[in-house]
Structure formats: structure tokens, C-alpha cells
Amino acid sequence: xxxxxxxxxxxxxxxxxNKEFTSVEVTEAYxxxxxxxxxxxxxxxxxxxxxxxxxxxxxxxxxxxxxxSLEGVPxxxxxxxxxxxxxxxxxxxxLDGFKPEYESTVTSNLWRDGAVMLGKLNMDEFAMGSSNExxxxxxxxxxxxxxxxxxxxxPGGSSGGSASAVSAWLCxxxxxxxxxxxxxxxxxxxxxxGIKPTYGRCSRWGIVAFASSxxxxxxxxxTVEDSALMLNSMAGFDTMDSTSADxxxxxxxxxxxxxxxxxxxxxxxxxxxxxxxxxxxKLWADGLEWLKAEGAQVRDISLPHTKYAxxxxxxxxxxxxxxxxxxxxGVKYGLRESGRDITEMYENTRASGFGREVKRRVMxxxxxxxxxxxxxxxxxxxxxxxxxxxDFEKVFADGIDAILTPATPSAAFGVNDQDMxxxxxxxxxxxxxxxxxxxxxxxxxxxxxxxxxxxLPLGLQVIGKPFDEETLFAAGRVIExxxxxxxAPERWW
Amino acid sequence: MTLVDTRTPNPAYFIGGxxxxxxxxxxxxxxxxxxxxxxxxxxxxxxxGNPPNANVSFVDAAMPGMLPxxxxxxxxxxxxxxxxxxAKINKHxxxxxxxxxxxxQPPGYQISQYLDPIVGEGKVLLDMGEDGEVEIGIERLHxxxxxxxxxxxQDPNSSFVDLNRAGVALMEIVSKPDLRSSEEAxxxxxxxxxxxxxxxxxxxxxxxxxxRADINVSVRKPGGEFGTRCEIKNVNSVRFxxxxxxxxxxRQIDILEDGGVIDQETRLYDPKTGETRSMRSKEDAQDYxxxxxxxxxxxxxxxxxxxxxxKDLPELPDEKRHRLMETFGLTHYDASILVMDxxxxxxxxxxxxxRDGKLCANWVINELFGRxxxxxxxxxxxxxxxxQLGEIVxxxxxxxISGKIAKDLFEIVWTEGGDPAKIVEDRGMKQVTDTGAIExxxxxxxxxxxxxxxxxxxxxxxxxxxxxxxxxxxxxxANPQAVNQILKDKLGLD
Numbered sequence: 001x002x003x004x005x006x007x008x009x010x011x012x013x014x015x016x017x018n019k020e021f022t023s024v025e026v027t028e029a030y031x032x033x034x035x036x037x038x039x040x041x042x043x044x045x046x047x048x049x050x051x052x053x054x055x056x057x058x059x060x061x062x063x064x065x066x067x068x069s070l071e072g073v074p075x076x077x078x079x080x081x082x083x084x085x086x087x088x089x090x091x092x093x094x095l096d097g098f099k100p101e102y103e104s105t106v107t108s109n110l111w112r113d114g115a116v117m118l119g120k121l122n123m124d125e126f127a128m129g130s131s132n133e134x135x136x137x138x139x140x141x142x143x144x145x146x147x148x149x150x151x152x153x154x155p156g157g158s159s160g161g162s163a164s165a166v167s168a169w170l171c172x173x174x175x176x177x178x179x180x181x182x183x184x185x186x187x188x189x190x191x192x193x194g195i196k197p198t199y200g201r202c203s204r205w206g207i208v209a210f211a212s213s214x215x216x217x218x219x220x221x222x223t224v225e226d227s228a229l230m231l232n233s234m235a236g237f238d239t240m241d242s243t244s245a246d247x248x249x250x251x252x253x254x255x256x257x258x259x260x261x262x263x264x265x266x267x268x269x270x271x272x273x274x275x276x277x278x279x280x281x282k283l284w285a286d287g288l289e290w291l292k293a294e295g296a297q298v299r300d301i302s303l304p305h306t307k308y309a310x311x312x313x314x315x316x317x318x319x320x321x322x323x324x325x326x327x328x329x330g331v332k333y334g335l336r337e338s339g340r341d342i343t344e345m346y347e348n349t350r351a352s353g354f355g356r357e358v359k360r361r362v363m364x365x366x367x368x369x370x371x372x373x374x375x376x377x378x379x380x381x382x383x384x385x386x387x388x389x390x391d392f393e394k395v396f397a398d399g400i401d402a403i404l405t406p407a408t409p410s411a412a413f414g415v416n417d418q419d420m421x422x423x424x425x426x427x428x429x430x431x432x433x434x435x436x437x438x439x440x441x442x443x444x445x446x447x448x449x450x451x452x453x454x455x456l457p458l459g460l461q462v463i464g465k466p467f468d469e470e471t472l473f474a475a476g477r478v479i480e481x482x483x484x485x486x487x488a489p490e491r492w493w
Numbered sequence: 494m495t496l497v498d499t500r501t502p503n504p505a506y507f508i509g510g511x512x513x514x515x516x517x518x519x520x521x522x523x524x525x526x527x528x529x530x531x532x533x534x535x536x537x538x539x540x541x542g543n544p545p546n547a548n549v550s551f552v553d554a555a556m557p558g559m560l561p562x563x564x565x566x567x568x569x570x571x572x573x574x575x576x577x578x579x580a581k582i583n584k585h586x587x588x589x590x591x592x593x594x595x596x597x598q599p600p601g602y603q604i605s606q607y608l609d610p611i612v613g614e615g616k617v618l619l620d621m622g623e624d625g626e627v628e629i630g631i632e633r634l635h636x637x638x639x640x641x642x643x644x645x646x647q648d649p650n651s652s653f654v655d656l657n658r659a660g661v662a663l664m665e666i667v668s669k670p671d672l673r674s675s676e677e678a679x680x681x682x683x684x685x686x687x688x689x690x691x692x693x694x695x696x697x698x699x700x701x702x703x704x705r706a707d708i709n710v711s712v713r714k715p716g717g718e719f720g721t722r723c724e725i726k727n728v729n730s731v732r733f734x735x736x737x738x739x740x741x742x743x744r745q746i747d748i749l750e751d752g753g754v755i756d757q758e759t760r761l762y763d764p765k766t767g768e769t770r771s772m773r774s775k776e777d778a779q780d781y782x783x784x785x786x787x788x789x790x791x792x793x794x795x796x797x798x799x800x801x802x803x804k805d806l807p808e809l810p811d812e813k814r815h816r817l818m819e820t821f822g823l824t825h826y827d828a829s830i831l832v833m834d835x836x837x838x839x840x841x842x843x844x845x846x847x848r849d850g851k852l853c854a855n856w857v858i859n860e861l862f863g864r865x866x867x868x869x870x871x872x873x874x875x876x877x878x879x880x881q882l883g884e885i886v887x888x889x890x891x892x893x894i895s896g897k898i899a900k901d902l903f904e905i906v907w908t909e910g911g912d913p914a915k916i917v918e919d920r921g922m923k924q925v926t927d928t929g930a931i932e933x934x935x936x937x938x939x940x941x942x943x944x945x946x947x948x949x950x951x952x953x954x955x956x957x958x959x960x961x962x963x964x965x966x967x968x969x970x971a972n973p974q975a976v977n978q979i980l981k982d983k984l985g986l987d
Contacts, residue, residue, distance in 0.1 A: 090557070100556060101551070102551055205559075206559075207558050240560060240562060241560050242561070242789050243787075319784060320784075320787055323602055323784070326594065326601020327557070329601060331596045332555065369784055370780055
């Protein structure tokens with residue numbers, strides 16, 4: 001039997017349905033691969049026994065020709081999703097030992113459709129980071145390395161564990177979340193596909209909150225079709241999340257091969273940054289050519305408020321985070337460091353429980369919401385947010401169907417990059433192309449499209465209209481078919 | 494909020510000081526617990542008296558990833574209350590987070606409404622007796638979550654947390670600074686409580702903490718500029734509110750008259766000492782970092798939603814008082830007493846239906862309520878039902894019994910129960926109106942008491958003695974008017 005971990009999610013489904021192999025076999029193959037890939041540090045907790053149990057239950061259904069759309073398919077789950085009785089710590093020290101008594105809506109949907117949980121995936125602490133280096137459990141390593149180099153590279157973040165695990169064949173697909181680019185940037189760094197759906201498409205219930213008005217769950221997979229299949233299961237209206245959208249979920253998988261004929265693709269001039277590497281320029285141009293070749297029209301557009309998106313994001317997201325993270329106080333669950341009184345207990349617990357980046361953002365957020373600063377920062381950032389949203393609304397109203405941009409300004413960088421360690425803003429700039437999408441609540445997909453000179457993956461991003469993920473899958477599939485290369489890291493781990 | 498003085502200074506309320514008269518300015522923020530089955534943003538029960546932490550959902554405990562979902566009944570209750578306060582209902586309102594750390598507040602923030610409350614300006618009318626009706630402005634009403642409770646006496650080294658109340662819906666009802674005396678403040682609290690109880694939106698039980706008041710007090714020279722205010726937190730009885738205001742006004746006057754200044758601060762009232770004491774100064778005030786709650790959409794509803802609630806709104810105390818005065822010819826005073834409690838008014842209406850309203854009011858207020866108060870009952874547990882009291886009134890109206898006998902009858906019904914008419918019949922309590930029978934008794938008494946007959950001619954006051962004799966002989970059953978008339982005739986008095 002060939003290596004079951006190398007199959008796409010779609011092929012795994014087919015093979016299971018056709019009884020070419022069992023879910024237990026695929027699951028054990030992945031558990032074995034995970035065991036051998038500890039150096040990637042993609043998982044923070046492997047739930048092997050539970051995985052095999054779930055696989056057995058799936059096999060019983062499959063044997064009877066029954067089962068859901070993901071029956072028997074082994075998945076990895078980002079540590080941000082509450083999974084009942086299992087490790088759920090947002091990769092933070094402050095949630096030490098926390099195992100919830102509830103299951104997030106998104107994972108419940110996946111289990112309802114028959115998926116198997118392999119374990120919980122590493123991530124930046126509380127989803128704050130772009131390199132997966134802020135995790136309490138240590139950095140995740142990108143399975144890709146530059147040609148001829150042994151240097152460890154980051155997988156991006158915050159869903160670095162998800163991206164690395166999918167790229168290195170440690171799960172058939174993974175859940176992830178995206179607040180400013182946390183699905184799309186790691187997907188681009190690891191040669192995988194990641195879609196951040198429209199805000200409200202997936203329920204946030206049971207996902208540890210970072211920035212409530214921006215957080216959105218989505219899949220990271222090896223192909224566009226796989227993402228469509230996974231999102232079909234993850235998405236849906238949920239009365240438990242007041243911000244989830246009461247809009248029917250279309251058959252995303254059916255849209256994958258729809259093509260781009262007749263679509264008008266916008267090319268925003270503001271995304272052409274000074275000093276952008278030639279290889280990114282070329283990638284972008286290639287992408288436009290591929291879409292044109294398949295019958296799309298390409299038009300230059302302007303999104304004038306783009307340059308304000310990142311600064312505004314770094315006000316709104318930390319503001320919400322400072323409040324969302326107030327509940328981690330040592331009183332109810334997780335870590336408690338004792339103190340002489342309640343205030344000292346709070347201080348000791350939070351000082352020891354949160355990492356540097358989380359503390360930085362809690363402080364920024366507290367500051368921008370403070371009396372006397374609220375109008376100058378938070379309120380203005382919200383105004384900027386409205387303007388960014390209007391930029392997109394205008395171009396969509398002018399006949400643009402989707403927008404093509406690079407996913408990231410560069411390929412993956414090294415672990416413990418001194419430049420970025422010295423200047424957090426350099427790290428924040430990783431999200432320059434992705435953050436506007438969160439600010440506007442739009443869907444965005446990152447699809448691997450090419451390589452840099454060192455052979456590292458580069459991705460393109462397609463941005464769509466609200467609740468039009470179907471066009472993103474169609475356009476993403478065209479890029480996937482046209483790029484003329486496979487994305488598979490050379491195994492070194 | 495801009496402070497506007499809507500009142501004309503009333504010398505009756507002035508407080509005398511060494512430098513002359515002072516006027517006290519009072520505004521209130523009343524926290525009223527909403528009557529609802531479940532909490533404002535979770536499905537947990539609101540039932541009072543359950544064991545600690547029995548009424549706690551994952552949302553209330555602020556478990557990671559939990560999200561609030563608005564309880565529509567609480568929204569309806571807030572709108573009903575707004576309508577009852579004749580207030581502007583805001584079809585668009587916004588929930589905000591009020592951030593602060595305390596173990597009784599699990600998420601580290603209270604969900605409240607800051608800039609855009611669900612209810613805007615309204616009013617409450619106070620009946621101040623001789624001073625007439627006073628209108629107190631309502632600034633706003635908003636919905637917010639209550640906090641839990643810390644328990645300090647279970648362990649020497651740590652405190653425990655009971656989250657049963659955490660997340661229960663509160664309405665914060667903010668008055669304008671329109672109150673000018675402790676009497677008005679007490680009347681305002683009582684009236685507000687009456688309105689909330691009529692509406693069924695808050696049980697108004699201050700002892701249980703389901704209604705509590707933060708009272709802002711300042712003093713000034715009559716008609717002058719508003720002074721610096723102090724806020725007295727969490728006052729939990731109408732009586733304490735009055736005492737706290739009296740003390741606080743005097744404290745501020747003494748400071749000002751000694752040349753001092755009032756520090757804007759939060760104070761606590763201690764019922765044991767009757768004093769207020771400083772809790773924290775303005776400098777220590779927390780920065781709550783309000784911002785719109787991103788887990789909730791703005792709260793929106795349409796006119797139909799409001800109209801539907803308005804249609805089903807019960808008759809409120811002011812309207813009920815007018816109607817009782819018009820329908821039953823009651824005095825303002827009697828009607829006011831009856832409407833203070835909806836159950837009392839309902840009881841009265843049941844008694845008065847098809848009967849003499851004034852007579853019924855007299856019996857309900859003086860006899861029944863008097864007795865109920867004395868024995869610590871309320872109308873719900875009254876031993877005499879509305880039906881029974883109505884029948885007693887019927888017996889009086891039809892001259893079957895006298896008012897005096899009626900009191901005996903009331904006593905029997907109170908202690909023994911039973912059908913009043915049957916009791917009167919069985920025990921021979923029926924009034925004697927047969928003039929022949931009365932005349933026979935009168936004749937006998939006149940014949941047996943010649944001395945008294947002689948005296949009464951010069952001293953008509955002695956007639957009472959004769960009436961007494963007749964009543965004695967008839968065991969009180971003789972119709973008093975008939976007895977009087979016959980005696981006068983026979984004794985030759987006019």
C-alpha cells in the first residue's frame with residue numbers, strides 16, 4: 001500500500017468510501033508520521049487513543065456504506081478550538097491543564113460529518129504572532145528549507161502548527177483561525193492552501209477569542225478542493241454566536257472547477273509596495289496571466305485606504321484582545337500563581353502566564369482604550385475600518401468579482417530572526433496583504449503559486465465579495481492548475 | 494449629560510445652616526433586577542436561594558471561547574419598563590464592555606450599555622401630598638449584567654465566589670438630578686418600585702438586593718449653582734435612602750459652612766451608625782475602558798415590537814388612581830393608598846364591583862388593611878376574601894346589619910371564616926328595623942326610668958344613654974336611626 005498520508009483529503013475520502021483502506025489504517029499512518037516528525041513541533045497534544053476510537057467508529061459506518069462527508073478523515077485541530085476533555089490552551093502557559101467540558105461548534109460540525117481528531121496543533125500564543133514563535137510550547141518548524149540550507153525556517157503564524165502539519169503530511173487537513181492573516185500567511189509559507197471565510201461564515205463559539213470582530217475559522221489543506229470540502233463541514237449559522245451569519249452554506253466543492261471565465265479580477269495598485277522583491281512581482285504577474293488565460297478579465301483598481309489598515313488593525317485587535325484576555329486571571333481555571341492578596345495573585349499569574357507578545361498587545365490594547373486616548377486611537381481606527389470596507393464595496397459595485405494580490409511580502413524567514421526580534425513592527429508587516437481582508441470582514445484564500453530563488457513556496461491571495469467563497473475556490477483552483485509545479489517539501493525531519 | 498434645573502426651590506425643603514438655608518439636590522441610579530427565567534446572556538436560571546454556583550453556565554463562568562447571546566425576554570422587560578416610565582424607546586441600542594478586574598466578574602468586564610441605551614428620557618410622577626404632584630425626569634435606562642458574590646467567611650486564607658447572580662439582567666434606571674429632599678427621594682424609590690411591580694419587570698425586593706440605589710447628593714444655596722456631588726453606593730432600603738441623604742446633606746453643609754470644599758467621591762451608608770463614609774475618591778476612580786461589545790450585534794427592533802408590548806402593558810398606578818377616583822368616587826388620598834400595591838387595588842376593585850365605592854374603600858382600607866398590617870399579612874394571605882368583604886358591605890348597604898354589628902361580623906369572618914349572610918342569619922345578628930318592636934322596648938325603658946326621662950328634657954345629651962339602653966336590650970341589633978327617631982318622638986325632643 002502506498003503512503004496513505006500523501007493522499008489529498010479528497011482522495012482519502014474516496015479511498016475510504018471505496019473501501020481501498022480503512023480509517024484506522026489512515027489514522028495510524030498519520031499517528032506514525034506525527035511520531036516521526038517531533039522535530040517540527042507541530043502538535044502540542046496527540047490524541048492517539050481517541051483518534052483510533054473515532055476511526056473505528058467511522059470504519060463501522062463506512063463498512064455499511066454510511067457516514068458523513070468527512071467520514072474517517074483524520075484532521076489536526078488548532079489548539080485555539082475547544083475540544084471536550086482534550087488539551088485546549090491556545091498554546092499559552094496561562095491555560096495550563098485546561099480541558100473544556102464543551103466542544104466548539106466548528107469541531108462539532110467536523111465530528112458530526114465523521115472526521116477523526118489526531119490531536120491539537122501548535123500555534124502562536126492566543127493566535128498572536130506571524131511566525132509561530134510565541135507559543136509556550138516552542139516554535140513550530142517549517143518542513144521547507146532553502147535549497148542547500150539546514151537552517152530552520154518558520155511556518156508563519158499564528159496557525160503555524162496547522163500549516164506545518166498539513167505541509168508535512170501529519171494530517172489530511174487542519175482547522176485554523178485568521179484574525180489578521182493567521183491562515184493565509186502560514187499557508188503561503190508552507191505551500192498549502194488556506195481560506196479565511198467571510199466573517200460570520202463559521203461560528204466562533206468555542207474558539208478561544210483573540211479579537212472577536214476579526215477572528216474567523218477556516219481550513220488549511222493541501223489542495224483547493226480539500227479546503228472547499230472542509231469548509232463545507234465547518235461553516236454554518238449558529239444561534240450560539242450572535243455574529244454568525246444566517247446564510248445558507250453553498251456546496252463549495254461544486255464551485256471548485258467552475259473556472260474564472262467572464263470574471264473581472266481587480267489588481268489593487270496600493271498592494272505594489274516599494275522595494276517589493278522581483279519574485280513576488282513576477283508571481284503576481286504570473287497569477288494574472290493564468291487567470292486571463294482561463295477567460296478572466298483583469299482590471300487595475302484602487303483601494304486608497306490600504307496603507308492605514310495595518311496600523312488600524314494593531315489598535316482594534318489589541319483593544320479587543322486586552323478585554324478578551326482579562327478572564328485569564330488565575331481565579332477560575334488554568335494557571336494560578338499565589339500572592340498576598342487578590343491583586344498580587346492577578347499580577348503574578350498574568351506575569352508568569354502570558355508571553356512577551358501577548359503582554360505587549362494587552363498593554364497596547366489597554367492603552368488605546370484608556371480615557372483620553374480612546375478617541376485618538378480606537379475610535380479613529382474604527383473609522384479607518386469603515387473606510388477600508390467602503391474601498392472594497394466600491395470596487396465590487398464597479399464590477400470587480402475578485403481581487404488578486406500576493407499573500408505575503410516574502411517567503412518564510414528563519415527561526416529566531418534577529419531583525420524581527422529587534423523590531424516587532426517588521427514582524428507585523430508580514431500581514432500587510434492579508435489584514436485588510438479581516439478589517440473588511442471579507443473572504444480571502446491563499447494558494448501556493450510559485451517559489452522564490454531559494455525554492456521556498458510563495459502564495460497568491462484571492463479576495464472575494466462577502467459570502468462569495470465559491471469564486472475564491474474557482475479562482476484558487478485555476479492558479480493551482482496553472483502554476484505547473486507540485487508543492488511537497490523534501491523530507492529532512 | 495448636561496444638568497438642567499427643572500424645579501422651583503421649595504422653602505419647605507430647605508435645610509437650615511449657620512449661614513442660612515441650603516437646598517439638597519439628589520439624583521438616583523437604581524439597579525433593578527429584571528424578572529426573567531434565565532440570565533441576560535446565558536440560559537442559566539435566575540432562581541433566588543439556590544446553593545452557591547448552582548445557576549452557572551459556561552458563559553457566566555467566562556470559560557474560554559464562550560459567547561453571550563441576548564435573552565429576548567430581558568429586552569422585552571426593559572422596553573416594558575421604558576413604556577411604564579413614559580420614556581423614549583431606542584430601536585437601536587448598543588452593548589458595551591465595562592472592563593475591570595474582580596473575582597465576582599468572571600470575564601473581567603461587565604456587559605452594559607454606555608453611549609446608546611435601550612431607553613432614553615422619561616418621567617416619574619410623585620404624589621407629594623400638600624405639595625401636589627412633582628415630575629421627576631428619567632435620564633435613561635439601560636440593560637447590564639449583575640456580578641457574582643464573594644464569600645469571605647468560609648476559609649481563613651481565601652475567599653469563595655458564588656456566581657449564581659453573575660450575568661443576571663439588571664436595568665439601571667438613571668434619574669435626572671430633580672429630587673430636592675429625602676422625602677422626595679423616598680417617594681421616588683417607592684413609586685419606581687410600585688411601577689416596576691405593576692409592570693412585572695422587577696420584584697422590587699430591596700432586602701434581597703433585587704433593587705438597589707446609588708444616590709448622588711449635593712447641596713447649594715437655594716436656586717444657586719449645582720454643587721459637587723457625592724455618590725452613596727448600594728443603598729438597599731427606602732428608609733436608609735432617606736437617612737443617608739439627611740446625613741450626607743448635613744455633612745456637606747457643615748463642610749461648606751466651615752469654609753471647606755466637597756471632594757467628589759463615592760461613599761457608603763452604614764445603617765448601624767446612620768452615617769456615610771468615604772469609599773474611594775474621584776482620583777481612585779477606575780478607567781473602565783468602555784468599548785462596543787464585539788460579541789454582540791447592536792440591539793435592534795421595530796415599531797411593531799414596541800407596539801405589541803405597549804398593547805399588553807397593564808394599567809399603571811397613576812392611571813389606575815384616576816380611574817378609581819372617577820369610577821368609584823374615591824378621594825385622592827384613598828385612591829393613592831389603594832394603588833400603591835397592585836394586589837391591593839385589585840382586591841378593592843373586586844370588593845367594590847357593583848357596590849358603593851366609598852363604603853368599600855372605607856372597609857378595605859380601614860378595617861381590612863388595618864387588620865392585615867397589624868397581623869403582618871398582605872391581601873394575598875388575607876383570611877377575609879374580597880367576596881366575603883363584599884358580602885359584609887352588602888349586608889350594611891341593605892340595612893340588614895348596622896356598622897357596629899358589621900365589625901363584629903368582620904371579626905367572626907376573620908377568625909372563623911364562613912358565609913357572612915349565613916352567619917348573620919344563624920346567630921341572629923340581623924338588625925331590627927321593625928318599629929313596633931323597637932317602640933315596645935323604648936316604652937318599657939321610659940316606663941322604668943322616670944328620673945332619666947325628667948332629666949333628658951333639660952339635658953338632651955342624655956339621649957345617648959337611652960339609645961344605649963335600647964341597644965343593650967336588643968343586643969345591638971336595633972337600627973340606630975330608627976331608635977333615635979322613636980326615642981326623640983316619645984321623649985318629646987326635636
